[in-house]
Amino acid sequence: MQYSGSRILIEGLIEQGVDTVFGYPGGAVLFIYDELYKQRDRIRHILVSHEQHAAHAADGYARSTGKVGVCIATSGPGATNLITGIATAGMDSVPLVAITGNVSTGLLGKDSFQEVDIAGISMPVVKHNWIVKKVDELAEVIREAFIVAQSGRPGPVLIDIPKDISALTAEWTPGKKSDRKKKAGPDDVFSARAKRLALRNERLTYTDEDIENAAKMLKEAKRPVLYAGGGVIIAGAGDELTQLAERLNAPVALSLMGIGAIPGDHKLCTGLIGMHGTVASNKAVQKADLLVAIGARFSDRVTSRADMFAKTAKILHLDIDAAEINKNIDTTASVVGDVKETLIKILDKLPSKVATEWNGEIEKWKTHMPTTYTAAAQSDGIRKTALHPRFVIEETAKKLGHDTIAVTDVGQHQIWAAQFFPARKPRSFLSSGGLGTMGFGMGAAEGAKVANPKRPVVLFTGDGCFRMNCAEMGTLKTYSIPVLIVVFDNSTLGMVRQWQNFFYEGRYSETDLPGHPDFVKLADAYGLSAYRATDRDSFLKVLDAASADIAAGKAALIDAKIDKDEKVFPMVPTGRPIDEQIL
Incomplete structure (x- = not known):
């Protein structure tokens, strides 16, 4: 069968078991997006608000399932916007296939409009990448990419497809989905190189x-x-x-x-x-x-x-x-x-x-657990009812149930969630570990929910992180992705402030966030249900309301006001042994 490069790409993704891709269109990928439109009954595309979120969403999809996540971006700035998400996946060994468009082969290397050397830029943060310069090689590159992404220690790969390659035609011969647990068989339509990649998994490295x-x-x-x-x-x-x-x-x-x-x-x-x-x-x-x-x-x-x-x-x-x-x-x-x-x-x-x-x-x-509700334990009556992150996390987990997937951004809330969210099984706690990427959470949460429609998904985020990715609420609304967003709102970059408090004599340089929006109004502007909680009683009430929204298939946000000086404990100061902790 003679297919265009774009059709070969889509057929190749479907062959590999891909049911959803996350992306953002542009000039260099218009042929690909035209084919996505034609094949929309066979493969789903989720339009994100920014290419970085496409990579994070594919990452969350992969972390929560173990399957390969896929994202697409156009050339130039579209491709470079994927890099942070690709690096995030790489540091945490997440299998990801990033697909980028590029200028036509005859324009490569000429500083053409929206051209970058994405292969060179991505090389340090991927397991491998390919620039497809012949359309008849595209099918094998796709198969190789999925083998590499999943084999050994998983990680991200990138396929760069010039625009003319997506339009030219070649013979398409269907093959079998690659399986990293099995070596390629005689019925698999693989090149010799792809077979070598598959066989690599069978090599024993221990005695x-x-x-x-x-x-x-x-x-x-x-x-x-x-x-x-x-x-x-x-x-x-x-x-x-x-x-x-x-x-x-x-x-x-x-x-x-x-x-x-x-x-x-x-x-x-x-x-x-x-x-x-x-x-x-x-x-x-x-x-x-x-x-x-x-x-x-x-x-x-x-x-x-x-x-x-x-x-x-x-x-x-x-x-x-x-x-x-x-x-x-x-x-x-x-x-x-x-x-x-x-x-x-x-x-x-x-x-x-x-x-x-x-x-x-x-x-x-x-018995030495960080149990004290420090800000809430002060003597006056108002402070005794103040919200504490542990209370918020534990009550949310109780409400949503044992099957909940918790996603975090990066900072104090991330560690509180790590300490207090009762993760009872694998792939139920998703967080950017190695790279520590602020802005990871919204994309990852939507990817996790798309991949696990029957499991509750909650995003625990801070106001600093949420400002970086709040536009992704539009995606939640458009595709009716019922994620519960809990914003720990303390009007500061909490973890940085904590370090400044401990080690920089309280010089809070550029950590206060006085100009952040009213998150309840912002969520309402995106068409999401939104609530504010300032104490324990109000939190329990709005949690009930937000949970009802989630059960009805709608995303919801809770703006949880916490104390600016609430800290994460224990903490090991830099350069000290791990048993010398600030408790």
Whole structure:
């Protein structure tokens, strides 16, 4: 069948199981958008308010499902607007295919209108990218892109399609959807290169000796700690992580990306580790004789002062990415491979119970939780009823139910949500971890909701972040995407203010936000239901109303007024060991 490049692109996406793409049109992608119009009964397009939100929405779609997210932008500024979202996905190992238009092949490299070298710009933040200069190569590039995005450690890729390539025709031969768990078979219409990419997944990177050594270290440990990262969730290894913890009676500390890898209310889950980690997680790691890092990369937000991190422990590192071994922390031993697969093999080598010697220390440390409603605990009657982030998050979670997906932007509210949102299963807590992208939340929340129409989705955001992406309310309204938005409104950049308070003698340089809009009126202007809460009673009332809106299929916003000087605790000052916390 002779198809245009645009038709080949759409057929290729459908072949890969794509049902939704997020994007914004422009001159260089008009042929593609014309084909999207023709094929609109087979593939859905969500028009966002800004290309960055397209990337974040595709990211949220991918994080909440494990499938590849797809976004589209035009050439030049459209393509560059995707970069922050692509980098966000890259830092957190999210499978994403970004498609950009470009000027026609004959105009490439001539500083043509709306031309940039997007391949060169994106190279540091993608796993791979392609410039398609021959239309008969487009189908194989699409297949390769999905293999690369999903294989090994997942991540974003980019396909750049010049305008003339989207209009020229070539033969289209349907193939099978790529499967990163299986090597390419004889019926798959793949090029030799694509087959090599698929076969790469079958290559073992660990040995039987690695498995035996890991099991031996676990059997000998007296104070083991498991440190679980986002790789556990990506690999679908939550059950295996929980089994290992229970056999060892070992505490499980979670990175921000690892939240949900083990149920938050499990007796062995000690919560967040690192700069804003719990007392239990941080002390356990510093007292451990064996630290088992699983699908985690020893970020500086976890280790703080690396030379004082887990000094009494041997380090066993399980990860799919060999480049992470010994990158930030020197390890005693490692197993490189899919962590679900390697955990299963290690569990086979262990007895049903391994005796350890924690002797109640973990339970004692777990009582040191950031429970105080600091601003609300002051003596006068008005302050006693003031809103506290913990109250807001916990009550919202209760109202929406156990199946809720929580999405955050970046800042104080992000850490409060990490501490207090009861994530009981994987892919229920979505946040920009590695890049820390303010403005991530709205796009990611809409992507998560589109991908999970039967699950409640709540966005916890701050007023600073929300100002960056509030135009995306228009998308929620247009497509009837029922996301609940909870804005922690303290008229300041809260996390920056907290640092200025602790370490810059209270010089609040450019952190106050006196000019932000009335968010209730703004939401109303976009046609969303909107409510304001100033104390606990009013919050519970508006939460009931907003929940009714969500149940009716409409997005809603709650502007929750909190104290400007409410702080995130615990906190490890920069350059200090993680057990030296401000409580």
